[in-house]
Amino acid sequence: MTANITANSPGAADLAAADLAMPDSRRNLIGLTRPELADSVAVLGVPERQRKMRVSQLWRWMYNRGVDSFDAMSDLGKDLRQGLHDNHSVARPGIATTLQSTDGTIKWLLRLADGNEIEMVYIPELDHGALCVSSQVGCTLNCRFCHTGTMPLVRNLTAGEILGQFMLARDCLDDWPDADGLRKISTIVMMGMGEPLLNYDNVAKALTIIMDMEGIALSRRSITLSTAGLVPAMERCGRELRVNLAVSLHAVTDKVRDKLVPLNRRYPIAELIQACRDYPSANNARRITFEYVMLQEVNDSLEDAHELVRLLRGIPAKINLIPFNPWPGAPYECSSNNRIHRFAAVLNDAGYAAPVRTPRGRDIMAACGQLKSASEKQPAARRQTG
Numbered sequence: 109m110t111a112n113i114t115a116n117s118p119g120a121a122d123l124a125a126a127d128l129a130m131p132d133s134r135r136n137l138i139g140l141t142r143p144e145l146a147d148s149v150a151v152l153g154v155p156e157r158q159r160k161m162r163v164s165q166l167w168r169w170m171y172n173r174g175v176d177s178f179d180a181m182s183d184l185g186k187d188l189r190q191g192l193h194d195n196h197s198v199a200r201p202g203i204a205t206t207l208q209s210t211d212g213t214i215k216w217l218l219r220l221a222d223g224n225e226i227e228m229v230y231i232p233e234l235d236h237g238a239l240c241v242s243s244q245v246g247c248t249l250n251c252r253f254c255h256t257g258t259m260p261l262v263r264n265l266t267a268g269e270i271l272g273q274f275m276l277a278r279d280c281l282d283d284w285p286d287a288d289g290l291r292k293i294s295t296i297v298m299m300g301m302g303e304p305l306l307n308y309d310n311v312a313k314a315l316t317i318i319m320d321m322e323g324i325a326l327s328r329r330s331i332t333l334s335t336a337g338l339v340p341a342m343e344r345c346g347r348e349l350r351v352n353l354a355v356s357l358h359a360v361t362d363k364v365r366d367k368l369v370p371l372n373r374r375y376p377i378a379e380l381i382q383a384c385r386d387y388p389s390a391n392n393a394r395r396i397t398f399e400y401v402m403l404q405e406v407n408d409s410l411e412d413a414h415e416l417v418r419l420l421r422g423i424p425a426k427i428n429l430i431p432f433n434p435w436p437g438a439p440y441e442c443s444s445n446n447r448i449h450r451f452a453a454v455l456n457d458a459g460y461a462a463p464v465r466t467p468r469g470r471d472i473m474a475a476c477g478q479l480k481s482a483s484e485k486q487p488a489a490r491r492q493t494g
């Protein structure tokens with residue numbers, strides 16, 4: 109690690125210490141649908157005629173105001189607040205480590221109630237910012253260049269754990285709505301650890317709550333879901349969620365893509381591209397983002413660039429060229445600047461926006477899976493940097 113890292117903010121550290129010290133067996137209400145919340149208040153004795161109103165009140169406190177304790181929910185009545193407190197929580201994931209890069213990027217290693225760890229990253233831009241959220245602990249896809257694929261343990265995150273990441277980030281950045289209307293987190297990218305479409309139900313549940321107009325109310329245009337190409341679920345995502353789509357393409361021939369993204373053996377490039385053509389929001393106003401990691405002499409030739417143009421013909425697309433972020437033992441190297449810019453020029457000449465994604469947070473290892481794996485190499489006592 110480098111000298112650029114700043115320690116946890118006191119607030120974050122306190123929260124982490126409290127959460128990590130006391131595993132909470134109460135049922136977390138974050139991530140429940142309105143009918144599920146109605147069941148929870150019914151068990152606490154709220155009569156049927158009041159349930160809808162109580163659920164609306166709870167919903168607004170949780171998702172509009174972002175309060176993290178029932179005590180603050182002043183219009184619920186003392187008995188209901190007590191009942192909720194005794195049986196439920198609105199706890200976010202715990203923070204194991206917070207790292208802040210010199211470029212403003214913040215990366216959190218989060219600890220879930222069962223002790224598993226995931227990563228979350230905030231990437232500030234000039235007038236807004238993106239939050240990169242995880243969908244699974246680890247990942248089963250084993251993309252050769254991705255560090256998360258080297259981690260043994262995998263489980264789906266619950267809807268509450270996915271949504272809880274966003275709520276925690278708003279807590280940490282003091283970003284719950286107030287009068288000014290400007291939010292630090294203006295977009296969500298489902299580009300953290302895991303393959304979101306392999307955990308479709310929980311991702312969909314979390315995103316549906318995030319888009320609910322009486323709560324967080326982020327528009328579907330502010331949300332981008334990134335997939336390695338799980339073709340059948342892409343169709344469902346387009347039909348049900350209609351969020352922006354990003355596709356981790358990374359290669360233009362099946363031979364190379366089979367190796368880089370093994371999922372390609374099940375859903376080869378032609379099927380994937382067809383699914384992109386069919387994606388309902390693929391019109392000029394809402395382009396599909398194609399992610400392309402630049403790997404020296406693997407996928408970065410001029411022929412590859414021309415083939416990419418041919419493949420994407422007719423699809424409203426933007427191509428994000430991602431300089432490979434190396435990790436210890438990685439079998440690849442990042443393409444030279446020269447090769448990246450030659451590649452980009454071919455795409456630009458064909459009329460595509462092809463920004464080279466500036467590496468962010470390199471000093472805090474902000475590539476997929478790197479913080480978590482550094483943490484696993486340290487004894488537990490040292491990990492709690494709070």
Ligand code: SAH
Pocket residue numbers: 251253254255298299300301302303304334335336354355356399401430431432433434435475476
């Ligand atoms: N499973 C999803 C989302 C998670 S990864 C997907 O595959 O899209 C988010 C993006 O980071 C993907 O495009 C992934 O291929 C890319 N990525 C992973 N490791 C990387 C690395 N070491 N350098 C550059 N990009 C990487």
